Amino acid sequence: MRSSTIITTDELSKRYPRVTALDRLTVDIGPGVTGLVGANGAGKSTLIKILLGLLVPSGGRAEVLGMDVVTRGPDIRKVVGYMPEHDCLPPDVSATEFVVHMAQMSGLPRTAARERAADTLRHVGLYEERYRPIGGYSTGMKQRVKLAQALVHDPRLVFLDEPTNGLDPQGRDEMLDLIRRIGTEFGISVLVTSHLLGELERVCDHVIVIDGGRLLRSSALSEFTQATQNVSVEVEEGQQALADRLMDAGETVTVHGRRLTVLVRSPQTYDTIRDAVCDLDLHLIRLEQNRQRIEDVFRGSAAEPVPSHSEPAAVPAAPSPSSSPTTEQARG
Ligand SMILES: Nc1ncnc2c1ncn2[C@@H]1O[C@H](COP(=O)(O)OP(=O)(O)OP(=O)(O)O)[C@@H](O)[C@H]1O
Numbered sequence: 346m347r348s349s350t351i352i353t354t355d356e357l358s359k360r361y362p363r364v365t366a367l368d369r370l371t372v373d374i375g376p377g378v379t380g381l382v383g384a385n386g387a388g389k390s391t392l393i394k395i396l397l398g399l400l401v402p403s404g405g406r407a408e409v410l411g412m413d414v415v416t417r418g419p420d421i422r423k424v425v426g427y428m429p430e431h432d433c434l435p436p437d438v439s440a441t442e443f444v445v446h447m448a449q450m451s452g453l454p455r456t457a458a459r460e461r462a463a464d465t466l467r468h469v470g471l472y473e474e475r476y477r478p479i480g481g482y483s484t485g486m487k488q489r490v491k492l493a494q495a496l497v498h499d500p501r502l503v504f505l506d507e508p509t510n511g512l513d514p515q516g517r518d519e520m521l522d523l524i525r526r527i528g529t530e531f532g533i534s535v536l537v538t539s540h541l542l543g544e545l546e547r548v549c550d551h552v553i554v555i556d557g558g559r560l561l562r563s564s565a566l567s568e569f570t571q572a573t574q575n576v577s578v579e580v581e582e583g584q585q586a587l588a589d590r591l592m593d594a595g596e597t598v599t600v601h602g603r604r605l606t607v608l609v610r611s612p613q614t615y616d617t618i619r620d621a622v623c624d625l626d627l628h629l630i631r632l633e634q635n636r637q638r639i640e641d642v643f644r645g646s647a648a649e650p651v652p653s654h655s656e657p658a659a660v661p662a663a664p665s666p667s668s669s670p671t672t673e674q675a676r677g
Contacts, residue, residue, distance in 0.1 A: 356405035368558035380545035426495030426503035436480030451498035485516035
């Protein structure tokens with residue numbers, strides 16, 4: 346068990362009639378922001394529901410904040426917030442009414458519930474709109490309401506299930522910033538799921554990858570994104586001239602559009618780059634050490650290649666029992 350573990354699972358399994366959603370999952374999760382990454386159907390939502398005491402495991406055990414998930418579900422839900430994946434908001438009430446109601450359901454008296462709801466809605470960035478019926482909200486606003494109701498009872502830990510689902514790039518960035526703030530400013534530990542590997546890089550301290558209900562990897566983000574031996578050099582123009590000059594000086598260089606990647610053989614490489622840029626009178630935009638991205642960890646080792654594009658890459662769906670047809674209508 347990791348020191349100051351807040352969630353621990355031991356050989357945790359969940360079997361549905363036709364699918365094993367979790368397969369002897371053993372993992373410890375510490376405080377801070379933890380990403381739970383896996384393809385659709387990997388078992389992320391199932392794990393969260395078991396940790397909340399909403400689903401009973403078929404085997405193994407799990408504890409949240411030292412409480413057993415099978416026997417202490419109601420106690421866990423008092424101190425843990427939950428933002429579910431699917432749309433579950435009543436369209437006819439306003440965000441204020443809904444979040445106040447949820448605060449009261451958590452045991453807060455009416456006045457305190459109103460105050461907490463107002464604060465929380467402000468924190469998630471809902472202002473005047475909070476008095477309008479939720480039915481007229483954009484997806485981004487609905488996600489914020491779901492986040493607010495997860496935070497309103499001042500939990501020690503929140504589970505956020507695919508909080509960026511359906512958001513455009515700007516909405517996604519704003520949601521990720523909010524998640525980071527929950528972890529840093531409010532000191533609430535976060536377990537956030539995503540099927541997009543790259544998107545959690547910005548916000549997580551630790552990343553857990555599951556596939557077909559099994560643990561693939563659990564590591565500090567820094568282990569995923571170690572510094573590489575390459576530097577990236579970006580110049581406004583003259584890339585080829587710079588590449589030629591560096592290669593003449595014995596450096597190993599590849600050109601990608603405006604950017605060059607240079608292998609750092611020794612600290613001397615930096616001086617060589619600087620001198621070449623000066624001699625050729627080029628406008629240097631960026632010189633930075635490349636870091637391995639989470640996606641790179643899986644590229645090549647994954648069952649299928651991770652697509653390379655500007656959007657965060659989706660975790661490749663590995664063939665597993667979880668990809669077979671399921672009783673979708675039975676899902677919560
Ligand atoms: N109530 C249920 N009955 C039968 N099978 C289920 C049920 N709930 C989930 N499953 C199946 O269990 C597997 C894991 O589902 P789960 O929802 O936990 O995955 P996930 O990683 O959260 O993916 P997604 O983001 O698509 O929900 C999937 O194959 C899913 O179809």
